[in-house]
Amino acid sequence: MKVGIISFTEGGALLCARLCSLYARKGWDCRGYVPKRFFRIGWEDIGIVRQEQTLAEWTGSMFREGRNLVFIGAAGIAVRGIAPYVRDKMKDPAVLVVDEMGSYVIPLLSGHVGGANELAVDLAGAIGAQPVITTATDVRGIFAVDVFAAKNRLVITDRRLAKQVSACLLEGKPVGFFSDFLFKDEIQGKWMPEGFRDHACEMNLWITAACKERYGKNCLRLVPRCVTVGVGCRRGTREKCLEEEIESALREGGIHPAAVKTLATIDIKSDEAGLLALAVKKGWELKCYPAERLLAVEGDFKESEFVRRKVGVGNVCERACMAEGGRLMLHKRSKNGVTVAAAQAQVQLETF
Known part of the structure; x- marks a missing residue:
């Protein structure tokens, strides 16, 4: 958990130190920021620094780092501080306000996805404060x-x-x-x-x-996100071609594109520009396995002698997508010099 805490008064600085010490014991990545005149010797040991940025600069840096924000002070200060940076409820960090007396904890932003409500309850419990939760599903105890x-x-x-x-x-x-x-x-x-x-x-x-x-x-x-797409391709295959063939294969296999987590191939393709660019574009992890690892994957795979002579293994895509286990969902599909297969990892869900 990454947290940034800012305070503006002497009472707020003391509470900031208390929270930083608490989160340090939890092993969280916590940074506290207090006005220079309220800084005390030894606070640097618990992650507190003298605040030298403007409020806008500090807030912007916290958003860029994806750090959850805790304002110790008035809610209006927090609202004005975050206003230029609020973009998307699915991506914005959690933002909380705590009064300097530590009486109330109010989640302002990203109560659900960002975890602000959960963080507020946790923080309030630690300092003996009252969490102020306003989201309708939480208030009424309804599935969110x-x-x-x-x-x-x-x-x-x-x-x-x-x-x-x-x-x-x-x-x-x-x-x-x-x-x-x-x-x-x-x-x-x-x-x-x-x-x-x-x-x-x-x-x-x-x-x-x-x-x-x-x-x-x-x-x-x-x-x-439980699907690994295994890919084999000719040297120099362009990103667009790879993307089109993978998307076409997913449609054919009835696999939702949002389920893809990993792109897998053989290690001699680790410098393939099209694969690298596609993985970055889609936010997929790229895993490249040596031929020896792929040969050790158990299963009934249709092998190509030509591919075996070229790279040391006769079926790259199916073996690559199955390298970490799982269930083969889509057998080898070959078109335009690109072979595609897909496997699904086991998923177990947590109840609400």
Whole structure:
């Protein structure tokens, strides 16, 4: 956890030191910032520095670092400070306000996805303060799509539908709940959060890696990033060609593109410009395995003698996507000098 704490008064500086000490014991990456005139010798040992930036400069640096922000002072100061930097509820860091007496903790931004509500409750409990939570689902104890998705690292594929699911739950309307994956706490039957139904309704939620339609248009997909795409290609294959062939293969295999986490290939392709550029563009991890590792992968793979003579293994894409285990979802598909296969890792979900 990365946290930045700023204070403006002597009382705030003392509370800042208390919080920095607390978070240091938790092993968090915490930095505290206090006015020069209130700085005390020894505070540098718990991550506190003299504040020399303007409020705007400090806030901007925290946002760029993806650091959660705690303002010790008036809520208005925090609102003015973060205003130029607020962009996207799915990406903005958590922002909290604590009064200098340590009586109240108020999450201002990214209460769910950014974890501000959870951080506020944790912080309040540590200093004996009252957390002030205002989000409707929390206040009423109703399932929150974004919290559930963040907890399980699921991609929310449609924000409009996510809002509609929450609206239905708040209004007491039933929502269908379906999952292609098991939950860790499942013993008998299927776990289902309160307010949902095990049959299709007007609005539905489906946890899946599939791109096919099953529960109608009003169906929010939450997608785990659990798929590894194995790729083989000719030297010098362009990024656009690789992207088109991978996307086409995913459609053919019925795999949602948001499910892809990793791009895998043989190590002699580790300097392939098209693969490197595509991995960066898509935010995929690129894994490159030596031929010996790929040969050790167990399975029934269709081998090419020509490819074996070239790179030392007769099937790169299937062996590469299966190198870390999992289930082969898409067998070798070859077109325009690009071979593609895909495997799905095991997924176990946490209950809400």
